[in-house]
Amino acid sequence: MSPADMTTQESGRKALDLPGTIQLCGSPDGCESLCDKCQVRLLAVCAALDEDELKELEAIAEHCVVGARHTLFQEGDAARHVYSVTSGTLRLQRDIDDGRRQVVGFALPGDFLGLSLESSFGFGADALTPVTACRFERTRFTELVARKPELQRKLHQTASRKLAFAEDHMVVLGRRKAEERVAIFLLRWSERLQVLRGPSPTLPLPMGRQDIADYLGLTIETVSRTISRFTRDRIILVVPDGVRVLDRSKLIQSANATHS
Amino acid sequence: MSPADMTTQESGRKALDLPGTIQLCGSPDGCESLCDKCQVRLLAVCAALDEDELKELEAIAEHCVVGARHTLFQEGDAARHVYSVTSGTLRLQRDIDDGRRQVVGFALPGDFLGLSLESSFGFGADALTPVTACRFERTRFTELVARKPELQRKLHQTASRKLAFAEDHMVVLGRRKAEERVAIFLLRWSERLQVLRGPSPTLPLPMGRQDIADYLGLTIETVSRTISRFTRDRIILVVPDGVRVLDRSKLIQSANATHS
DNA sequence: CGGGTTATTGATGGTGTTCAAGGGGTGTGG
DNA sequence: CCACACCCCTTGAACACCATCAATAACCCG
Numbered sequence: 001m002s003p004a005d006m007t008t009q010e011s012g013r014k015a016l017d018l019p020g021t022i023q024l025c026g027s028p029d030g031c032e033s034l035c036d037k038c039q040v041r042l043l044a045v046c047a048a049l050d051e052d053e054l055k056e057l058e059a060i061a062e063h064c065v066v067g068a069r070h071t072l073f074q075e076g077d078a079a080r081h082v083y084s085v086t087s088g089t090l091r092l093q094r095d096i097d098d099g100r101r102q103v104v105g106f107a108l109p110g111d112f113l114g115l116s117l118e119s120s121f122g123f124g125a126d127a128l129t130p131v132t133a134c135r136f137e138r139t140r141f142t143e144l145v146a147r148k149p150e151l152q153r154k155l156h157q158t159a160s161r162k163l164a165f166a167e168d169h170m171v172v173l174g175r176r177k178a179e180e181r182v183a184i185f186l187l188r189w190s191e192r193l194q195v196l197r198g199p200s201p202t203l204p205l206p207m208g209r210q211d212i213a214d215y216l217g218l219t220i221e222t223v224s225r226t227i228s229r230f231t232r233d234r235i236i237l238v239v240p241d242g243v244r245v246l247d248r249s250k251l252i253q254s255a256n257a258t259h260s
Numbered sequence: 261m262s263p264a265d266m267t268t269q270e271s272g273r274k275a276l277d278l279p280g281t282i283q284l285c286g287s288p289d290g291c292e293s294l295c296d297k298c299q300v301r302l303l304a305v306c307a308a309l310d311e312d313e314l315k316e317l318e319a320i321a322e323h324c325v326v327g328a329r330h331t332l333f334q335e336g337d338a339a340r341h342v343y344s345v346t347s348g349t350l351r352l353q354r355d356i357d358d359g360r361r362q363v364v365g366f367a368l369p370g371d372f373l374g375l376s377l378e379s380s381f382g383f384g385a386d387a388l389t390p391v392t393a394c395r396f397e398r399t400r401f402t403e404l405v406a407r408k409p410e411l412q413r414k415l416h417q418t419a420s421r422k423l424a425f426a427e428d429h430m431v432v433l434g435r436r437k438a439e440e441r442v443a444i445f446l447l448r449w450s451e452r453l454q455v456l457r458g459p460s461p462t463l464p465l466p467m468g469r470q471d472i473a474d475y476l477g478l479t480i481e482t483v484s485r486t487i488s489r490f491t492r493d494r495i496i497l498v499v500p501d502g503v504r505v506l507d508r509s510k511l512i513q514s515a516n517a518t519h520s
Numbered sequence: 521c522g523g524g525t526t527a528t529t530g531a532t533g534g535t536g537t538t539c540a541a542g543g544g545g546t547g548t549g550g
Numbered sequence: 551c552c553a554c555a556c557c558c559c560t561t562g563a564a565c566a567c568c569a570t571c572a573a574t575a576a577c578c579c580g
Contacts, residue, residue: 094431104427159416168354171364175362222567
C-alpha cells in the first residue's frame with residue numbers, strides 16, 4: 001500500500017503515517033553537529049567511547065530532523081540507518097494487518113533505534129514531537145562496532161536493559177488490571193522523564209490517549225475513563241499536553257490494586 | 261519466605277518452588293562434559309568461538325543437572341552463574357507479590373540464561389523436565405567475553421533476537437483474543453521445536469495448562485476451553501503430554517481470527 | 521467561525537474471569 | 551492389586567471487567 005494517498009483513515013488511529021520527511025543538516029546551519037555539545041553525550045551509546053573514538057563516530061554521523069507526526073521508519077523497512085535520538089519523543093509500534101496496533105515503547109533522547117543491527121526494523125517509529133537524531137549508515141556503524149569492543153559492550157548492555165523492560169511490560173499486559181496499567185504507565189513515564197529533566201510535578205504526555213491505549217493493551221475509552229477517575233480522586237490533574245501528579249502515594253496504591 | 265517448608269501451596273500454582281537442587285558433574289561419570297560432543301554446539305553462544313577459544317570456555321564450564329519441578333534460580337537471586345541449556349525445558353517467570361504470575365518465556369537447548377550479565381536475575385527459572393546445562397561463573401564469563409569480541413557480538417545478537425521476540429509477545433498479550441493467543445502459541449512452539457528436532461505432527465507440551473495460561477495472560481479455564489474447541493473442530497488432537505496438529509492451516513486461520 | 525481531530529462520558533453487551541463441581545491419570549501404601 | 555489421595559484438567563453457570571457503540575464536548579488550526 002502506498003503510504004501517501006490516505007488523508008482520512010478509517011478510524012483516525014493511524015494518524016501518523018505521513019511520508020517520512022527527514023531533513024538532514026549538512027553544516028552548521030542551526031543544527032549542533034558536534035558530539036561535544038550533544039545533550040545526551042553521556043546517556044547514549046556514545047558514552048562508551050573516548051575522545052578519539054568519538055571523532056570516528058562523528059565522522060560517519062549525519063544529523064537529522066523529523067517533524068512531529070512524521071515517520072522516521074516503518075516496520076519492515078530495510079534498515080539502511082541506525083539512529084541515536086537527541087531530542088523529542090517517538091512512538092514505536094507494531095501493527096497487525098487488520099488495524100490493531102501494539103505500541104512497544106516510546107523513545108526519548110539517549111535512546112538508540114536499530115539496536116539489533118539487523119537488516120530490517122521490527123517496529124515502526126513515528127515522531128510525536130519534533131525529533132532530532134544522529135543517524136549512521138548501518139553497515140558503517142556495524143563495521144565500527146566490530147572494531148570497538150567497548151561500544152559493542154555498551155550496545156549489548158542497552159539491549160539487555162530493553163529486554164528487561166520488555167519483560168516488565170509483559171507482566172503489565174498479561175496480568176494487570178486497567179487501573180493498574182494506567183497508574184504504572186504514569187509512574188514509569190514520570191521516572192523516565194525525571195532522569196532526563198529532573199523532578200517535576202507536571203508530567204508531559206506527548207503521546208495521545210490512543211497511543212497510551214495501544215501501549216497498555218486497552219481501548220482509548222478505558223484509558224480516558226481511568227484518567228477521569230484518577231482526576232476525580234484527586235490523584236492527578238489533567239493539564240494541557242500532560243498531567244500533574246497530585247498524590248504520588250495514591251498513584252502507587254492504584255498501581256498495586258490487588259485483584260479480587 | 262523460606263522456600264523449603266511449603267508442601268501444598270495455596271493454589272497449586274506455584275508448584276515448582278522446591279529448593280534448587282542442582283547437581284554438578286565433576287568428571288566423566290555419565291555427563292558428557294566435552295564441547296565437541298555437545299548437542300547444541302552450533303546453536304548456543306559457543307558457536308561464536310573457534311577451537312582454541314572453545315577450550316578456554318570449556319575450562320571455566322561446570323556441567324549441571326536439575327530435576328524436573330526444581331528451581332534453577334529465582335527472580336532477584338544474585339546471579340553468581342550464567343547458564344547455557346543443553347537439554348530439557350525451563351519455564352521463565354516473573355511474579356507479582358499477590359500471587360499473579362507472568363511467564364515471560366520457555367528455555368530450550370541452545371538458550372542462554374543470564375544474557376544481561378547483570379548482577380541479579382530478572383526472572384526465575386524452573387525446570388519443567390529434567391534439565392542439563394553448562395554453568396559459568398558470571399565474573400569469569402564476563403571477563404572472557406571482554407576478551408572475545410566475537411562472543412560479545414554473538415551475545416548481543418542473541419539478546420536482540422530475544423528482544424524482538426519479546427516485542428512479538430507484547431502484541432499477543434496486548435491485542436490478541438484468547439483463541440488467537442492459544443493458536444499463536446501452538447504455532448510458535450511447534451516452529452521452535454521443529455528447529456531443534458525436525459518436523460513432527462506431534463507437539464510435546466512439557467508445560468502445564470497453568471503455565472500456558474500464565475504465558476498468554478489468560479486463565480487456565482480459558483486455555484482449556486480453547487484447546488477443547490480446537491479439538492472439537494478437528495484442528496488438533498490432545499495426546500499425553502502434548503497435542504497433535506491435525507490441520508495446520510486452520511490453526512493459522514485461528515491465529516488470525518479478526519476481531520469484530 | 522467552521523472543519524476536523526481528539527477526548528470524554530454514557531449505555532449496552534461480549535469475552536474472558538471467577539466460582540464451583542466433577543473427571544481422569546498417577547503414585548503410594550495397605 | 552486395589553483404594554485412596556492428590557494433582558491437573560475439563561466443563562458448566564454466573565458474573566465482572568472492559569470493549570463496543572454512540573453522542574457530545576473540547577481543542578486546534580485553518
